[in-house]
Amino acid sequence: MNLLQIHEPNQTPLPHSDVVAVGIDLGTTHSVVAVANDGNVEVIHNIHGHALVPSVVYYGDDGKVEVGYSAKARGERGEKNVISSIKRLMGRGVADVKTILGNSQYDVVAGGENNSGMVKLRAGGRELTPVEISADILKHLKNMAQKALGKEVTKAVITVPAYFDDAARAATKDAAKLAGLEVLRLVNEPTAAALAYGLDGAAQGVYSIYDLGGGTFDISLLKLEQGVFQVLATGGDTALGGDDFDQAIAAWLLTEMGYGDTEIASEKLGELIALAREAKHGLTEKEEVEIKMPHNFGMRHCEEDEVRQSNPEKSLPANGLLASALPRNDESCDLQLTRTDFELLISPYVQKTIEVCEQALADAKLTISDIKGVVMVGGSTRVPLVIQSVAEFFGKAPLNDANPDEVVALGAALQAQGLTHGSDNLLLDVIPLSLGLETMGGLTEKLIYRNTPIPVSVAQEFTTYNDGQTAIKIHVVQGEREMVEHNRSLATFTLTDIPPLPAGIARIEVRFAVDADGMLTVSAMEKITEKEQIVNVKPSYGISAEDMEKMLRESMEHAKDDIMERLLAEVRVDANRAIVELDSAIKQDGDLLEEGEWRRIERQVAVLRNVMENDDRDYIDAETQELGRVAQAFAERRMDRAIAGVLKGVKVEEVLADAIVADTDKK
């Protein structure tokens, strides 16, 4: 019987083999869900035939929640309680909001004392984190998929900007959890696009994926070779996208109309941005567009001075366009925006993306001539200036025959299928931002450099400063700057329970591991006593465990009982399977067990069997994970034994065949 299934592609037997896993592109302005089956991959449409779902959520005072086009329409009409582009606030704190959103129409809740740093917005009489809002979008997509596929959807691959830091990734995973989705993997958007683009069929070489979405920009340089997608370098800006183009036009409109930009009422902003966006879209095809300003906007620029003369005290009030209706005629007043002027407005942003491309090339130690092709991803790559600038920089016409709005979701769906049903492809990604520790004087000591292939782990030894010190605090930051304050604070890790020793004697090895999702875990061991340390994590911009539990409970309240039962059954099946497979592993490779290991494993199996009687999903899952930890070293030794066999040229089929024979023998 063979625990270690070195699988051939498409032969991976899996637990819930009728499981369909979807791919989700959770975008700043639009989200898409897609699914792959039998080599066919396609986006899922809602009942109105739309594949693109606006990432807009409306929270009614009556408790109603709307996601998508209806919410977007409300926002464009100037209604309150409509939240869009929430992705920009994932993993962000209150202080970030101003920098990111500038003139924001959001009602931001000031940080409280129990606040773990993440921003909260007020809408529909509730205080919501970006995680909850994103969860509502994910729930909507999940339901869409379930309706279309006629079965339950609980597993997904979700894409994130390659440049997303740990906090934003954690927020995305938390949102998925709240939405009742198990995240099989977080995949970087450019990598997903490369997978979907079918480049693996194309010539081998290095390709650059230029991904400009509504709110984020990524550039990834990928080497493609026989099904291997290897990221060489990645760069980006998580606060740069089509939204900025809209804002630029909106600001221009305000100036043209004769207003300073602080004078606009928050409700009117939604309408203004909608007009700006429409203009932007129009300028893709046309050289010039006409923007019809509706009459309820103060038309200072085409108001006759006579109005002001007749009402000298009636200057526009502080809350701008909405409150006071200056008497005026019903005519709207058109403005003209030429493509040339539009390009002047957005060129600083486009230039910024080119600079990021330059840096990525330098990081990968490549030149333009090394790049075989450029792929454009994301709706904002339709803008002519963007296409031009990219073509100019890379010296070749970009490939853009896949739908730039859908390609990321399609890639995610392909990856979802690959993870659940086996695949020939291999995605090797990198960490986008350096990880470092805060040291004396507020400096950053880099531990893992950006563009290091993941998964990766690095160990650092620490010792105590004072006699008898039993705890150490480690502040981890992400970024390239020298000073800690210029980097993103990720979390504070506190190691407690250090054996009391004289100062400087304890040797604590702290291991920083970044997994395939690009996320950090920290573990620690005191080397003298060989004691595994407990590491308490306090994320700088995360949701506390208590808040998460509370939110989960609330969301589960509305879930049907039979779903709850099924989830509990699943977790019991997983626990049982872990025990059975471990049992077989020991029968086959028991000679690899070290002293005391068997007893530890046996003890944990007993604990797990006991807990399985329980109705607490999390408890059962936690003890299953613990069994995994207790048996990890043994599993590694088994793998070493397997490598030795495989790399000596033993054919994989032979290994599998032996295993199947052994299996049949046992039956």
Place this chain on the structure above:
Amino acid sequence: MSHFSIFALQPAFSLDLTALEAAYFKAQRQFHPDRFVGKPPAEKLAALQKSMDINEAYETLKNPLGRSRYLLSLQGIIVGTQNDSVKPSPELLADIMELRENPIPANDIAKLIEKSYMQIADYYENSKFNDMAQEVLRLGYLIKIRN
């Protein structure tokens, strides 16, 4: 497992980088966490660790400086850290100071680096590890100067 044995390679300074990359891809195809999504926790954790080991091995072996330092470490000689077990010889230090005071064109540095590679390969093949350590120290300085 040594970095070399992960790729079923014999320890050597001269490496076919294409073969190394192929071995790297092959190894990751086996052990990358993506291959273990439906597996029990023990295997998932083991695979994650293996995948990290493979990455570390590849990053170390794929460039000559990392590779040569690693080869020395297998012989118990540590260079390139803050706790080196050998010190640069006076002759080496003199050479480096000379280069720092009288910089030479980039092409010439590149040539010196190439020469250093050949020297290291030679020392390793003849098991002259102490000489090799000095040469690897030299290589470290040269690369710093080049950058």
